[in-house]
Structures are given as C-alpha cells and as structure tokens.
Amino acid sequence: MVSRYCYEVPDKCLGDIMRCSPTYSKDLPFGGKMIVLGGDFRQILPVIPRESRQDIVHSTVNSSYLWKFCQVLKLTKNMRLSVETTASDQDETEQFDIVEEVNNHLMAIIPEGEKLYLSSDSICMDEGNMESQLDLYGPELLNSINCSGLPPHKLILKIGVPMMLLRNIDQFSGLCNGTRLQVRKFGNHVIECEVLTGNNVGHIALIPKMNMVPTNETVPVRFQRRQFPIIVSFAMTINKSQGQTLSHVGLCLPKPIFTHDQLYVALSRVKSKRNLKVLLMNHVGISANSIINVVYREVFEKIVF
Structure with missing residues (x-):
C-alpha cells in the first residue's frame, strides 16, 4: 500500500x-x-x-x-491456513462497507448503560488567515467532520464493546494502529481496556485522550480533534483488516467491491472456509450468489511469478 x-x-x-x-x-x-x-x-x-x-x-x-x-522472492506456504488447522480444514481451503451501520446496530443490542465522550475540536494554530478561518469554521462545523482514521466527535461506548485503536501509542506493549481492544472501565480522562489481538492478548491498557490532526485531503481546513483514539469495532473495513488473522469472518457486501483485490484481502483473513460467511446483494438489495472481483492486471506486467 x-x-x-x-x-x-x-x-x-x-x-x-x-x-x-x-x-x-x-x-x-x-x-x-x-x-x-x-x-x-x-x-x-x-x-x-x-x-x-x-x-x-x-x-x-x-x-x-x-x-x-529488485529481485522477486516468492513465498509458497500460506502460514495463516496452516496454523491450528486440521487436515480436513487444509483440504477444504484448497478448494465497502457498511461498517458504521453494523457497529451501530450491534451497539444498540447491548443492554449495558452507555457512556458519551465529546471531542474538543479547534483549528490548528500554525495556519495562516486565522481570523477568517475562525469565522468560517466554528466548533459546530468542526464537530460535524468525520473522516477515515479519526474518531467521531460523539464517541458512544459500553462496557464489553470491542474497539480498534487508531494511533500508535506504545508499540512495545502492542498498542498500535489497528490493535483491537475491549472496554473494561470508564474514566474521565482514560479508558481501561483489555488487549484482544497481537502478542499481548489479555493485557490491561489505559487509553488516554490525544490531539489528532486528520491527513485526509477532503477535509477543507487543518484542524485538531482531542478525543480518545478509538472507534467501535464490531465490524471493520477491508483495508483495516489487512494483515490480520481471524478465526471467524462475516463479510457483508451490499455493494460490489470497488477497487483492486479488496475481495481477495477480505476472504483471506480466515483460516478455514467453514468459518467464512459472505452476504451478497445485487443492485436492488436482493440476495445474490456472485460478485465481481476487481483486479488491475497491469500491476502484474513487470512481475514474473
């Protein structure tokens, strides 16, 4: 990438x-x-x-x-499929997302009381024309901005909810961008979480609020958001799942995959095909049994496999 x-x-x-x-x-x-x-x-x-x-x-x-x-070196063994799988599993394997909707739906099902954390948003002080920008981009407008890699202004959490970390906090302790966590306790300035992935599974971590500046080019102004660097993560985007190995995967595709081989990435996160479920829909919302796999073939022209 x-x-x-x-x-x-x-x-x-x-x-x-x-x-x-x-x-x-x-x-x-x-x-x-x-x-x-x-x-x-x-x-x-x-x-x-x-x-x-x-x-x-x-x-x-x-x-x-x-x-x-460059000299191309090829890996021939899929380690994801060979770890903790039976012979029958290995035999079988040889044969965009509505993430926010899924997360909101599952959050509503949990009976536990919710906790609301509001962010503090402000224009970065290193920008020029501060006075005119302050007039154009007030707190209400900055609060309404949501983009990839940035937690929402209104972060709603419940005890036991899975989350995903959006920033590198402590790589030695496994607190990196993409790490999955589970909420244990709420605080005013920190949230106590349990690590769910990586080499530090089961460890307890305290997640503080941070100042985050979005790098998304679609954002009209450079601003910073002070908020906990996490998002609810019952579901995740295909891009965020890259590199992860999961025991079960449910792939929800109400719309076709839109770019190069995201379908390949999504399907290859799981160890066994029996633990993979895919929901497909056509353009009118009716269940379907096929989907287009988008591939940019020209990227392979200079590669000899």
Missing part, C-alpha cells in the same frame, strides 16, 4: 550519504545497502484519494525506476 515515492526518497538520501547517488553511480540503489520489501500485489494497492486507475498503478513500486534493481 506504500507509494513508490516512499522508496525513492530514502534511495536518494542514502545515495547522497554513501556517495552512491546517480551523480556518482547508477548501479547502487539505496546507497549500496540491501533493502527488503515485503508485499503482495494481489492485495490492496496504494490509496490515492480521487485519482484514476492509471494514477494508482503509476504509484506502485514496480512502476519506479528502482524496480529494475
């Missing part, structure tokens, strides 16, 4: 440091250092908001001048 420019910038920096830049040599990328890149072009490509298919393909690393220096 990383843009080619995230590789080209350190290539130039290391080249200058090691005096191996194109000025000195054209055959030593990354200053002569060996770099290992991990990825799968069958999975999600770089996310470029409001750009065309051509722009997305052009941003992949195999469209970079660095690709000619």
Whole structure:
C-alpha cells in the first residue's frame, strides 16, 4: 500500500550519504545497502484519494525506476491456513462497507448503560488567515467532520464493546494502529481496556485522550480533534483488516467491491472456509450468489511469478 515515492526518497538520501547517488553511480540503489520489501500485489494497492486507475498503478513500486534493481522472492506456504488447522480444514481451503451501520446496530443490542465522550475540536494554530478561518469554521462545523482514521466527535461506548485503536501509542506493549481492544472501565480522562489481538492478548491498557490532526485531503481546513483514539469495532473495513488473522469472518457486501483485490484481502483473513460467511446483494438489495472481483492486471506486467 506504500507509494513508490516512499522508496525513492530514502534511495536518494542514502545515495547522497554513501556517495552512491546517480551523480556518482547508477548501479547502487539505496546507497549500496540491501533493502527488503515485503508485499503482495494481489492485495490492496496504494490509496490515492480521487485519482484514476492509471494514477494508482503509476504509484506502485514496480512502476519506479528502482524496480529494475529488485529481485522477486516468492513465498509458497500460506502460514495463516496452516496454523491450528486440521487436515480436513487444509483440504477444504484448497478448494465497502457498511461498517458504521453494523457497529451501530450491534451497539444498540447491548443492554449495558452507555457512556458519551465529546471531542474538543479547534483549528490548528500554525495556519495562516486565522481570523477568517475562525469565522468560517466554528466548533459546530468542526464537530460535524468525520473522516477515515479519526474518531467521531460523539464517541458512544459500553462496557464489553470491542474497539480498534487508531494511533500508535506504545508499540512495545502492542498498542498500535489497528490493535483491537475491549472496554473494561470508564474514566474521565482514560479508558481501561483489555488487549484482544497481537502478542499481548489479555493485557490491561489505559487509553488516554490525544490531539489528532486528520491527513485526509477532503477535509477543507487543518484542524485538531482531542478525543480518545478509538472507534467501535464490531465490524471493520477491508483495508483495516489487512494483515490480520481471524478465526471467524462475516463479510457483508451490499455493494460490489470497488477497487483492486479488496475481495481477495477480505476472504483471506480466515483460516478455514467453514468459518467464512459472505452476504451478497445485487443492485436492488436482493440476495445474490456472485460478485465481481476487481483486479488491475497491469500491476502484474513487470512481475514474473
């Protein structure tokens, strides 16, 4: 999912440091250092908001001048499917989302009393034309902004509800972006949670409020939101599920997958097909038995499998 420019910038920096830049040599990328890149072009490509298919393909690393220096190494064993599975499970495996609606529906079913946390939103002070922006973007308007990677202004929680962490807080303790947690206790300034995923399953963590600045280009003004860096996560988007291994998966697809191989990513999160359930609907909301798998075939042109 990383843009080619995230590789080209350190290539130039290391080249200058090691005096191996194109000025000195054209055959030593990354200053002569060996770099290992991990990825799968069958999975999600770089996310470029409001750009065309051509722009997305052009941003992949195999469209970079660095690709000619890369040697493709292939992994042949699916470790996700081989861990804690029976022989019959392995035999079987050889054969966008309405996330917010699902989360709200399941939240309403839980009988426990709810706790409401409101964020504090303000325009970033490093912006120019502060006076005019303060007039245009008052607190009510900032409160109404919801975008990817940012918790809502009104965060409603209940004891026992699963959540997802939206920021890296303490990587050593497993508190990273994407970590799943469960609410245990409420506080005014911290929330006590139990870690549900990773190497620290069962550990207790205190999640504080943080200042978060959205990087979404669709947001009309640069502002910060002070809120707990979490969202309710009975369900998650396909992008957020990438890299996770789950024992059971329910895939809700009332609309077709809209970009390169999200369907592949969603279906490959589970260890056994018997633990995978998929709900498909056609354009009029009636159950269906097939869906289009979107693939940008041109990203494979420079890759030999």
